[in-house]
Amino acid sequence: MAYSLFRNFSLKVLAVGIAVLLWMNVAGDRVVERGLAVPVEFENVPAGLEIAGDPPDTVRVRVRGSGVSIGGLVAGDVAAVLDLSAAQAGRREIEMVPDRVRTPSGVEVTSVVPAAITVTLEAEAGDARAVRH
Secondary structure (H helix, E strand, C coil): CCCCCCCCCCHHHHHHHHHHHHHHHHHHHEEEEEEEEEEEEEECCCCCEEEEECCCCCEEEEEEEEEHHHHHCCCCCCEEECCCCCCCEEEEECCCCCCHHHHCEEEEEHHHHHCCCEEEEEECCCCHHHHCC
């Protein structure tokens, strides 16, 4: 039996068309990297303690993702979140790793500047329980 190139020709053309469209969709989705200044959010500050001094309000981050996901970022989509639930009174240096930055799906954090943030926690005024001797 001889092989015929034109047998099921319409299905072959359809398969090639789908492959070309799929390739264009994947190849056309280029990766974009962008720098942003994002707010620092402090969560779970222990009862009886308050943040003293002047910790930074923002950090600089580099994010990477598809052009669509990076281009669609709006204020509030990205934030550096510091969980202070295990913190005690005193001065603490918290390492700023990419995992501490909240991002939407499809967006990856590549770097955070500064590399660490210093936070000072003090007893709230009038709260003698939080003072440690």
